[in-house]
Structure formats: C-alpha cells, structure tokens
Amino acid sequence: MTSADRSASRLETAAAMRVLAHPTRLRLLGLLRENGPQTAAQLGEVVDEAPGTISYHLSKLASIDLIEPAEPRSADQRERWWQAAAAETTWEPAEHLDDPAQRAASSALEKSIAQIYAARYSEYVDAMPTLPAEWVAAGTTGDRTLRLTLDELAAMRSELESLMHRWQEASARHDDADETTAPVALVYQAYRRP
Numbered sequence: 001m002t003s004a005d006r007s008a009s010r011l012e013t014a015a016a017m018r019v020l021a022h023p024t025r026l027r028l029l030g031l032l033r034e035n036g037p038q039t040a041a042q043l044g045e046v047v048d049e050a051p052g053t054i055s056y057h058l059s060k061l062a063s064i065d066l067i068e069p070a071e072p073r074s075a076d077q078r079e080r081w082w083q084a085a086a087a088e089t090t091w092e093p094a095e096h097l098d099d100p101a102q103r104a105a106s107s108a109l110e111k112s113i114a115q116i117y118a119a120r121y122s123e124y125v126d127a128m129p130t131l132p133a134e135w136v137a138a139g140t141t142g143d144r145t146l147r148l149t150l151d152e153l154a155a156m157r158s159e160l161e162s163l164m165h166r167w168q169e170a171s172a173r174h175d176d177a178d179e180t181t182a183p184v185a186l187v188y189q190a191y192r193r194p
Helices: 014-020 023-035 040-047 051-063 100-130 133-138 150-172
Strands: 008-010 067-069 081-084 088-090
Touching: 014 023, 014 051, 014 100, 023 040, 023 051, 023 067, 023 081, 023 100, 040 051, 051 067
Parallel strands: 008 088
Antiparallel strands: 067 081
C-alpha cells in the first residue's frame, strides 16, 4: 500500500508511539510529507545529522509503517529512497488512558509534538520582519476560553477537522512551482482545561 492509497496511519501501540515521539523522527516524517521522497543523505543535510544516524531513524519509522521505500530518483543504485506512507498520523489519546504504558507513550508523543509546534511558531515570530507584510497580515493566532458541554466540544472538533480537510484539499491543487503559494502551518487545539 502506498501513500496514495491511504491518507492516515493510525498508531495503536505504546511501542509505535514511543518510536514516533523521538524529535528527529518527527522531523524526518514531516520532511518526507512536505518535500516528497528523499534519501538519508538528503535528509541528513537538512537536519544536520550523519546519514548513518538518519538511516537508523528511518528504519525505526519504517518498522511501524509510517514510511516506506520509494522509487529511486537517480541512477545511483546505492541510494535508498524513502517516502511517507500516509499524509497524516492519528491516534486517540482517550483510548490509552486506562493502560499506564500506553498513556505514558501517548503523553510523550503529545509533548514532543507540542515542543515542535512551539519551536516552529518561535521561528515564525523571529522571521516575521523578513516576510512580506501581506503574508504576515493574512496569518492569525489567538486563543479563547470557552464554556462548552462535552457534546459541543465534540462538535467543534468535528467542524475544525472538516475545515482543515477542506483547506488541505485546496492545498493539494497547488503546484510547488506556483510562486503565489507558500507553506502555511495550521495548528489548532481544543481541550478541557484541568
């Protein structure tokens, strides 16, 4: 099954969540999703790691079916090309609350992702003065504290996911060579505050 055959990979086990929780692996998976098939050497240049280290992390991602071999893009038979197996990875933290090992693995993965989100937003804030003003004006960030019922929170989750998928479909219609487009990060969170 190729990435074209499925849109999401689902993590079911604590072991799989622990594999993905590693920051370098999260970054590698993101790069394969954003930039398409690449080799360990190409990825190593971006994340500033040795190809051998990158190959190790790629083998761990492949062991849980998040990435898969890709068709070679060069004549060099020594190169091994990789691609993301799906456009996104999902898991349901609520399904892991009763098992201490799964709860800990899910929590570690959530925290690793939160750290990446925070680092990306910090990079954006630092880069803001160098970006075209119209792109900065078009972006947004904000937060609200809402008083909602459980059903209302579930409905909002569904609406947010639907909205994200609609814009993801629009994004898929743009060619990478289109100079009027740029990568846009979309991060949303809705959760009951403790």
